[in-house]
Amino acid sequence: MKQxxxxxxxxxxxxxxxxxxxxxxADEGYKVTIVGCDPKSDSSITLLRxxxxxxxxxxxxxxxxxxxxxxxxxxxxxxxxxEVGGPEPGIGCAGRGIIVAIKMLQKKSSVMADSDLIIYDxxxxxxxxGFAAPIRKGLVNDTYxxxxxxxxxxxxxxxxCKGFSRLGNHLNGVICNSRNxxxxxxxVKAFAQELGSELLAFIPKDPIxxxxxxxxxxxxxxxxxxxxxxxxxxxxxxxMDGISSCKPQPLTDARLRxxxx
Ligand code: SF4
Numbered sequence: 001m002k003q004x005x006x007x008x009x010x011x012x013x014x015x016x017x018x019x020x021x022x023x024x025x026a027d028e029g030y031k032v033t034i035v036g037c038d039p040k041s042d043s044s045i046t047l048l049r050x051x052x053x054x055x056x057x058x059x060x061x062x063x064x065x066x067x068x069x070x071x072x073x074x075x076x077x078x079x080x081x082x083e084v085g086g087p088e089p090g091i092g093c094a095g096r097g098i099i100v101a102i103k104m105l106q107k108k109s110s111v112m113a114d115s116d117l118i119i120y121d122x123x124x125x126x127x128x129x130g131f132a133a134p135i136r137k138g139l140v141n142d143t144y145x146x147x148x149x150x151x152x153x154x155x156x157x158x159x160x161c162k163g164f165s166r167l168g169n170h171l172n173g174v175i176c177n178s179r180n181x182x183x184x185x186x187x188v189k190a191f192a193q194e195l196g197s198e199l200l201a202f203i204p205k206d207p208i209x210x211x212x213x214x215x216x217x218x219x220x221x222x223x224x225x226x227x228x229x230x231x232x233x234x235x236x237x238x239x240m241d242g243i244s245s246c247k248p249q250p251l252t253d254a255r256l257r258x259x260x261x
Contacts, residue, residue: 001113001115001116001117001118002116002117002118002141002142002239002240002242003117003118003120003139003140003141003142004117004118004119004120004140004141004142004143004144004172004239004242005119005120005121005122005134005135005140005142005143005144006018006119006120006121006122006143006144006145006146006175007122007131007143007144007145007146007157007160008145008146008147008153008156008157008160009147009152009153009156009157010123012146012147012148012153012156012177013146013177013203014121014122014123014146015036015038015042015043015046015121016046016177016209016213017146017175017177017203017232017235018034018036018043018119018121019034019043019044019045019046019047019121019218020218020219020220020229020232020236021119021232021235021236021239022034022047022076022079022117022119022218023047023076023077023079023218023220023221023232024220024229024232024233024235024236024237025116025117025236025239025240026076026077026078026079027077027220027233028236028237028240030116030117030240031078031080031114031115031116031117032078032079032080032115032116032117032118032119033079033080033081033082033111033112033115033117033118033119034047034079034080034081034082034118034119034121035082035083035084035098035102035118035119035120035121036081036082036083036084036121037084037085037086037094037098037120037121037122037123038083038086038121038123039055039085039086039123041053041055041083041085042121043081043083043121044073044075044081044082044083045213045216046212046213046216046217046218046221047075047076047079047081047218047221048073048075048076048081048216049075049216049217050215050216050217051073051216053071053073053081053083054070054071054083055071055083055084055085055086056071056082056083056084056085056101056104056105057084057085057086057097057101058085059071060100060101060104066104066108067108068108068109068111071083071105071109072105072109072111076218076220076221080111080115082105082111084097084098084101084102085097085101086123093130094123094130094131095128095129095130095131095132095133095134096130096133098120098122098133098134099133099134099137099139102134102137102139117239117240118139120134120139120140122134128163131163132163132167132169135164135167135169136167142172142239142242142245143164143169143170143171143172144171144172144173144174144175144200144239145157145160145161145171145174145175146174146175146176146177147174147175147176147177147188147191148176148177148178148179148181148184148188149176149178149179149181149182149183149184149185149187149188149260150179150181150260151256151257151260153179154187154188154191154256154259154260155253155256157174157191158191158195158250158251158256159250161195161248161249161250162250164247164248165247165248165249165250168247170245170246170247170248171195171196171197171245171246171247171248172197172200172239172242172244172245173192173197173198173199173200173238173244174188174191174192174195174197174198174199174200175199175200175201175203175235176188176189176199176201176202176203177203178202178203178204178205179205180205182261183261184202185199185202187259187260188202190259191251191256191259194249194251194255194259195246195248195249195250195251196246196247196248196249197244197246197248198244200235200238200239201231201234201235201238202231203228203231203232203235204227204228204231206226206227206228208223208226208228209228219232220232220233
């Protein structure tokens with residue numbers, strides 16, 4: 001079973017990428033589970049035709065005796081969707097919350113054990129001790145960073161790689177979600193290479209993604225013949241093949257600034 005996590009700056013498109021990869025893998029016949037770790041439950045909503053599902057943390061906080069049907073929902077082509085949720089602002093720990101929720105799920109449901117692919121859509125700009133917990137607890141074996149070619153998302157991606165290298169964790173690739181920045185593909189490609197990794201996919205900025213999302217669908221489901229659906233499919237295949245990995249060598253801040261001009 002492949003267990004992957006996609007890290008990156010908040011708002012950079014992790015959930016769109018994760019849900020489209022999930023849908024593309026489901027199309028290829030894989031049994032997929034997506035575990036959203038964002039309080040907004042964005043990871044699964046486009047696999048569930050716009051339905052927002054309750055989060056494990058929400059139900060746990062309300063003191064429910066949780067069963068599988070309460071938190072595991074079947075979406076596009078059988079993708080199992082779980083939303084962990086987040087802590088209340090000012091209290092709790094998102095990272096620890098993920099672990100508590102996953103442990104509970106493993107006890108109450110066979111969904112994780114039965115999957116070919118589990119995708120963790122992990123929030124956060126940095127890999128603090130908490131957010132790195134899924135890696136440290138062995139829940140994740142492959143990790144990806146998502147960025148655009150702009151300075152701030154690259155800074156976050158570089159920080160994430162610093163966290164990985166401290167943990168002795170490897171990086172399986174960099175994904176660029178384009179924001180139409182100047183020289184974007186070349187910048188992210190150079191960034192990936194300097195880390196010792198590679199640019200796995202360049203996802204062009206395409207209004208189709210937002211249009212499908214607003215309607216409650218992934219691109220794979222709603223616009224399967226679009227060019228962008230092809231990009232997500234190719235990325236999904238690279239992830240399932242998952243050949244290369246490296247111990248990332250984070251860049252210096254000066255070098256990052258140089259790269260982004
Ligand atoms: S350890 Fe990380 S996830 Fe946990 S509260 Fe601190 S910042 Fe949040």
